[in-house]
Amino acid sequence: MGFTGVRKLKTKPKGDIVTTLDVGSSKVVCLIARIDGQGTASVVGIGHQISLGVRAGAIVDMEAAETAIRHAVASAEEMSGESIREVTVNLAGGAPASQIVYSEVPVVGGEITDADLRRALKAHNSAVIPADFQTIHAIPVSYTIDGSNGIRDPRGMYGEHLGMDIHLVTAKATAVRNLATCINRGHLDIDAFVVSPYAAGLACMVEDERELGSAVIDLGGGSTSIGVFFEGRLVFADCIPVGGHHITKDIARGLTTPIQEAERVKTLHGTAMAGIGDDRETIDVPQVGEDDPGHMIQVTRSILTGIIQPRVEEIFELVRSRLEASGFDKIAGRRVVLTGGGSQLTGVRDLAQQVLDKQVRLGRPQGLFGLTEQSNGPAFATAAGLLTYALRHQGELMLTSAEMDPEPEEKPAGLMSRIGGWFKENL
Numbered sequence: 001m002g003f004t005g006v007r008k009l010k011t012k013p014k015g016d017i018v019t020t021l022d023v024g025s026s027k028v029v030c031l032i033a034r035i036d037g038q039g040t041a042s043v044v045g046i047g048h049q050i051s052l053g054v055r056a057g058a059i060v061d062m063e064a065a066e067t068a069i070r071h072a073v074a075s076a077e078e079m080s081g082e083s084i085r086e087v088t089v090n091l092a093g094g095a096p097a098s099q100i101v102y103s104e105v106p107v108v109g110g111e112i113t114d115a116d117l118r119r120a121l122k123a124h125n126s127a128v129i130p131a132d133f134q135t136i137h138a139i140p141v142s143y144t145i146d147g148s149n150g151i152r153d154p155r156g157m158y159g160e161h162l163g164m165d166i167h168l169v170t171a172k173a174t175a176v177r178n179l180a181t182c183i184n185r186g187h188l189d190i191d192a193f194v195v196s197p198y199a200a201g202l203a204c205m206v207e208d209e210r211e212l213g214s215a216v217i218d219l220g221g222g223s224t225s226i227g228v229f230f231e232g233r234l235v236f237a238d239c240i241p242v243g244g245h246h247i248t249k250d251i252a253r254g255l256t257t258p259i260q261e262a263e264r265v266k267t268l269h270g271t272a273m274a275g276i277g278d279d280r281e282t283i284d285v286p287q288v289g290e291d292d293p294g295h296m297i298q299v300t301r302s303i304l305t306g307i308i309q310p311r312v313e314e315i316f317e318l319v320r321s322r323l324e325a326s327g328f329d330k331i332a333g334r335r336v337v338l339t340g341g342g343s344q345l346t347g348v349r350d351l352a353q354q355v356l357d358k359q360v361r362l363g364r365p366q367g368l369f370g371l372t373e374q375s376n377g378p379a380f381a382t383a384a385g386l387l388t389y390a391l392r393h394q395g396e397l398m399l400t401s402a403e404m405d406p407e408p409e410e411k412p413a414g415l416m417s418r419i420g421g422w423f424k425e426n427l
């Protein structure tokens with residue numbers, strides 16, 4: 001089974017099951033949900049496993065990653081009593097890149113139909129995609145009819161020329177292939193790949209946030225991903241290969257303590273911002289290489305914060321500069337939803353607010369039944385959002401992987417690649 005196993009999402013019949021797989025740098029999560037008579041998903045199987053062989057969202061050890069995936073899937077299968085064959089998978093690695101491209105087609109028969117939309121989506125100029133990248137998402141974000149901008153749904157309207165601004169999210173083809181191979185080796189087909197910030201936004205944002213314009217930041221272990229939603233659609237996605245693991249490593253180095261201890265100290269005592277009384281509170285820290293486990297040094301909390309704060313500041317400064325460089329900072333407005341395991345660090349919200357100069361709220365998965373106390377936390381946002389994606393995007397305008405990246409000779413000639421009028425109008 002190869003990567004060509006990726007297909008268009010099919011409409012799921014009621015009573016059917018949907019399965020998602022989040023292959024993260026810290027953990028692999030598999031969720032199995034059953035769709036009830038009303039079309040609502042209830043989680044019936046949860047499997048999670050410490051991640052191995054994944055760094056900054058990319059596979060670095062195929063065998064280890066495959067084993068972690070198999071175990072997570074097996075636990076979810078056992079809990080649900082279901083045997084699964086297809087999964088919707090997140091893509092965190094592969095340096096996901098975002099761009100808005102414009103596509104225009106003549107309308108056949110005057111009235112715009114689904115078929116015209118599909119032709120416009122297919123006709124995008126794929127010459128803008130670097131040779132070693134492949135399309136993960138092609139999301140229509142706005143339409144133009146005979147030069148009139150800002151149309152949200154042109155179906156049923158009349159015109160001669162249909163223009164479409166498409167948000168293309170691409171990723172390195174080799175990273176996608178490595179992940180696909182690990183999953184296929186476990187005898188699973190891939191229903192769709194979804195970039196992490198897309199899933200995180202679907203899980204944690206309320207509809208108004210996605211509609212009015214907001215950003216989601218998923219602070220993971222090996223990476224921090226950013227998504228911007230506007231008018232209900234994902235309009236920008238990016239990923240920075242720095243996350244909670246880097247904070248842990250800084251602590252391990254700074255306090256000469258083993259990684260495991262640094263992780264413990266971070267989650268129990270770590271804060272992202274200095275507070276009153278930090279000089280008086282001391283923390284016992286075991287030393288690396290010491291045979292005597294009782295041999296500890298004592299550090300004040302302010303020393304610990306002095307290690308954590310610059311790294312977290314660096315992460316949010318990178319987020320800010322990526323958003324500013326993208327041109328989507330203004331579209332994202334003043335609202336940020338912060339999620340991912342790293343968002344549990346004490347004080348991280350205040351620091352994010354300060355560096356980004358936006359209103360930040362902490363997000364966790366919403367609107368799903370059957371998640372346990374533990375699997376309802378921010379670290380499970382991506383896995384939960386994948387379920388929402390798999391359900392909501394059924395029957396939507398989507399391209400098969402073959403259609404997304406046509407061979408060069410099939411590329412339509414004379415199409416413009418530009419930032420759409422829609423985008424300019426909303427700045």
Ligand SMILES: Nc1ncnc2c1ncn2[C@@H]1O[C@H](COP(=O)(O)OP(=O)(O)OP(=O)(O)O)[C@@H](O)[C@H]1O
Pocket residue numbers: 023024025026027028051056057092219220221222223224243244245248263266267268270340341342343344345346378379380
């Ligand atoms: N209470 C806590 N305080 C601080 N950090 C925490 C806390 N709980 C978890 N973390 C950190 O969250 C990170 C893991 O987050 P998450 O589970 O979202 O990562 P992941 O999805 O596996 O990784 P990625 O998205 O980068 O591939 C780890 O670095 C961990 O130390």
Ligand SMILES: [Mg+2]
Pocket residue numbers: 024025092196218220221340382
């Ligand atoms: Mg993650």
